[in-house]
Amino acid sequence: MADATSTRSPATVEAAAVSERIPPRRLFAFLIMVFGMFMSILDIQVVSASLSEIQAGLSASSSEVSWVQTAYLIAEVIAIPLSGFLSRAFGTRLLFAISASGFTIASFLCGLASTIEQMILWRALQGFLGAGMIPTVFASAYTVFPRSKFYIVGPIIGLVATLAPTIGPTVGGYITDAMSWHWLFFINIIPGIAITVGVLALVDFDSPNFALLQRFDWWGLIFMAGFLGSLEYVLEEGPLYEWLQDTSVATCAAICAVSAIAFFYRVLTAQEPIVDIRTFADRNFGIGCLISFCVGIGLYGLTYMYPRYLAEVRGYSALMIGETMFVSGITMFLTAPIVGRLMLRIDMRLIIATGLIIFAAGSYQMTWITRDYDFYELLLPQILRGIGMMLAMVPTNTIALGTLPPDRVKNASGLFNLTRNLGGAVGLAVINQVLNDRTDLHIARLHDRVTWGNATATETLNMLAQRLQGMGDSALMALKQLSQIVHRQAVVMGYGDAFFMLTLFYVCLSLMVMLLKKPASASTEPAAH
Template sequence: MVFGMFMAILDIQIVSASLPEIQAGLSAGPDEISWVQTSYLIAEVIMIPLSGFLARVMSTRLLFTAAAAGFTAASFLCATSTSMGEMILWRALQGFLGGGMIPAVFAAAFTIFPPEKRNVVSPIIGLVATLAPTIGPTVGGYLSATFSWHWLFLVNVVPGIAVTIGAFMLIDFDKPNWPLMRRFDWIGFAAMAAFLGGLEYVLEEGPSNDWLQDEAVAVLTVVMVLGGMLFFWRAFTRDEPIVDMSAFANANFSIGSIFSFVMGIGLYGLTYLYPLYLSEIRDYDSLMVGQTVFVSGLAMFATAPVAGKLAGKLDPRLMLLVGFFGFSMSTWMLTGLTADWDFHELLLPQILRGCSLMLCMVPINNLALGTLSPERIKGGSGLFNLTRNLGGAVGLAIINTLLSNRSDLHYARLADSVTWSNPEAMRQMDLLAANLSAQGIDGQTGALMQMASRVSAQATVMSFIDVFFLLSCLFGGLALTALLMRKPGGAAKGAGGH
């Protein structure tokens, strides 16, 4: 089950470094290629909360087996796509079915293992949930550079078949309840799809399309609002809602979900920012980017067993305090960023980030899900994972908007200083012009273009610094809120272990 979840989460980011190769292979336009990721994310975010209800109807065994089999088939179909339309369709199917595997793993861990065993299991799940998106660009860059973009999807086929067979043969801790399907709330499901799908689209496309100035974003915003109103009304008024919100009555689960939301911002935000800086400012290709950011994954892998042991000995609130503070320090170190930073300067912040993520993830899982009653685990797991994905989507939308707005602001301010009356600016211009003239190029024109490029690059770097500073403040503030949570008691004891 954990391996299946790894594949599903990995495939969110595995295509991010290889979109130009896919675009060329399918003769897609620049406006179409982003849908390779967007279609997956929209479908996945709809399935994740739905999986709780389906697991109760079908049993975890049948749901996970069907999801793994369908995910594997959709992966193969993605690799054989000959047009952008086919790719978007199969990616959406892949994301929808992959979303059925992710919450099932969390629910299974807190159902079949007694509390005293969870400090062994929780680090494994936390490692997979954080490691998969972190190494996604690395794996994707390597596969597309060494083989072809088709292998981004073909790599899932053999492991997917093994996971499907293993899930069908081995999962046995719950039974299906088929009569429950007669109470399926189709209106609530349509409303949830409109709400979450619209929200994901708006957050994905809004920053690059000037938000509500774009007609599609404006229309989907209306769909999102109306769908959300209908969905929440159905969720709170029906006896058997499509998504059970009762888990939020548990204070630990509610606070843990907030932490999970913010963890999504940090996890997916920095997984996006590091490659963006290295490609835009340092001109790294996808393989070089992957080799540079792989350090965080190694740090997580090394910290996972340590976090598991500490979880059994330390107050989880103390682990959260240290983890969030470490994450804050890792982003604070990046506020000294320059256009010359590469692997060596980014090494320590990445190590600190990877270690801090694991220190946070293990107690968040235990505190949020460890106090839920057995009947709420399946629905609660879907909601808990949904908050992390939505945190990532919201975080990326805010980050992209900030990068764009702050870059324009810094460019305008820097341009005001680079004038003919600035002696240092004139000295740099003369040096650039002389160098270009020696190469037989129009010195003055070339110097102006190079100076504009320098100012633009510096403005971009300064916008990155602004985002890192805000992330530092966010996680620094959260470190103190960890003390608001209670240690998980024995609410889930007797949940039925093997």
Template sequence: MAETANPAAGVASTAPADEAMDPRKLIAFFAMVLGMFMSILDIQIVSASLSEIQAGLSAGSDEIAWVQTSYLIAEVIMIPLSGTLARIVSTRYLFAFSAAGFTAASALAATATNIDQMIVYRAIQGFIGGGMIPSVFAAAFTIFPPSKRNIVSPIIGLIATLAPTIGPTVGGYLSNAFSWHWLFLVNIVPGIIVTIVTYNFIDFDKPDLKLFKRFDWWGLAAMAIFLGALEYVLEEGNANGWFNDEMIMLAAIASAIGCIIFFYRAFTVDFPVVDLTAFANRNFTFGSIFSFVMGIGLYGLTYIYPVYLSAIRGYDALMIGETMFVSGLAMFMTAPIAGRLASLLDLRLMMAIGFVSFAAGTYLMTGITADWDFWELFIPQILRGFGLMMCMVPINNIALGTLSPQKIRGASGLFNLTRNLGGAVGLAIINTILTTRQDVHYQRLREGVEWGKPAAENMLTDLTNKFNALGMDGPTIAIKKMVGMVTQQAVVMSFSDVFLLLTVLFSLMILGVSFIDKPAPQGSASGGGGH
């Protein structure tokens, strides 16, 4: 494969013998990491506080979900586009503009007085902020020599996984301690710092404005329709009955047409809006597939835990955040370990360990009951956090570490897109399973509490007598209580089904690791070498 012959030569050759780090590049990189953290954090920061935003803006229950959906749709369009924009205007101008625009949009979101304004501001925030994410991955694999990747890769892996995981924690704390406005105001000071530092310190590449004349506007429009409509279908499909809904059907058709046009343009124009040639690299292709699956695990579990804690345990936003923090802490503790192991172990073995840990965590959750609390969730969350970091570091290195510097800018956008799309697909599947399996379990459980079943009749009699003694309408309340208990049990059993499916998925990924070519060691200057 042409891309793996000497992929890091252009970078490694510029490093001195002791490979000392340029302080300006380090400052620029950490400012970029902070920008990426804000952008990814804002995907989930509103998730635990949607009810507060809904009340503050007097929004309907069908409208409030768009606070998150609009952000995701806009971001998923910008992420693959960012590589091409960086080639045209340079990383410096793209990142500084993205940071400034994201900060301004955050300020606007905090001033929103109705749901329509909030949706528009969140879309702007997601679109502009999406330009920061792939730039960090590209910078990590182009400005640093291969021997330093075991330091920088855990950093970006930690931020990419930690930010959405602690999003509900941060959001729950801010809305509980202050108000929902602070979910957005918290970005302003860091955003200004990131804008100033990146504008003054990034000097990785030069703009090539002549490329504007060759820019594929039709390709951009097709990609926006393809990805935007696809994200809409995945986000809203389950709630609207999938293809029984006219808008979902139209969006699916628009996405399919946009997909065909986009891929046609990508393979026929001389300067496509997204460079797909990185997929010729076997390891990048498999790395992207694993990134897609990690997106399912990352965003899917960040979603399902709060749903369980809210619906079954009755937790508020702050309590959910405190419970979810365990995974974030496990990731933080594992990051330096993963970085060290990346130079000692075969990266494929690291990934296998990570997937085993992830599968073990979800398998433990298949025994979930309505009584599970912080401590029952403790070990599964640690296994999840450990597994995420053990997978993300080698996946990043395998996917991007064997590409030439010229390919990495475009490839990092595609790589990050696969993770986001994995999250969207995962959420759609999880919500569909929760809905359909809940109905199945409810019907089965209901058969066990029909008349003529001694246990059901005894419970109904006991409840009736209890509420009659309190001077209440015993029979009516007893039946409602029984229905509520059956419904709750059906919901819990549907959660167990989701965790079982995720266990099977991550177990299969352990086998999938064998399809990857053996990567070169990451601890030397030849770390990006061929297989």
């Protein structure tokens, strides 16, 4: 029997080839949108290395300045799932332009803020408006371009989604060191204007359906905001205030539980639900979201742990932390095109599993951490982290969204991105709790061992006392220094425990990949009609 492809006429083959080409205008428009998404995700972490400067500039307390981050995250996590409905109603072009312009105006207002209350308000607005750009780019990548080009667009959005939060502290450190914290926000203005104009001029992916706005489910939005907003608050503040022992955390937990019940009832019964959670019934999408949730734990968790260790134990400045963290960013950038090529040749499930195991290997390298770990000791773990993250993230995006019917991708993209952000929030809460509990445990154990009967402890105390002679009560000062040494060692041991926990978690997660259905190859040619 002759091969089917050999019976196709030259005209049919040429028409198929033309349909597979990406028009330069469309590709350029997509890249503009990708840069907007990069700005939005970058701003989650860009202030993290400069919170002390913002605190000083606005005369805020440490608890108040933490809301510069929390307000952005709460607003973003509410807006991301909402974007699916809004992109169908307004269309990609109009929604993205509104998001980009609103994000730019909010950034300008953040830079002008003179009080902490103003900053928190404008950061919440910035997070809410900017969030619309993230799932819109994901949806466009898997609906606008032919399936055979997913190996190109998949790594682009995967790189941005992982690279932006990773290099956020680096960028923030450089900007604050070179200029001032105000420029963390002012730097968004010119790119934001260019993105808005470029999207309005070039994007023509779809058409708006304004009739959907007449059926907008306001109750669904209220319940979703109560559910996700209070959940984010509980996860952010819980580890700091002993969870339900704090009145505000307990109140938000109650609001979260009631709102969650109301929200799920509403989206399952409304004529036009604000979020279509039935998409989770698709096996690859549901498991892909679960993997994305777990990858978010590592993505945001390690972006938090490394800078905290370098600041708390090594005493690094924001700039020094940024320079050390940049290794993972470079690794991700170099790995992205390789992942795209691998997706053409290797089962994507195998790539995801390999990435998760490499990520676990990078975390395992850090279980031996000491207070002397510096740039070179962190080099290999960060390289492994960057490679593992890209290998796990990019094929997961494609399996979860690239196998869905095009009419379901817009809504699904919001849910998919929400799971990654929620994974990050849960990861930070768990990591903070582990660090606090294990540090306290190690302090207690070390105090039991550091006694007068311990020759090493006595020798160290005598050496410190001799060094401090002539500076007041040398014995008391030596005892304080020994206590600080014990505390620092307990902190480092806590970090080792947290890294070991992540190692076990990602080794186990790699087994979950077997539950995914084998997707068609990214290079599969569409059938001719």
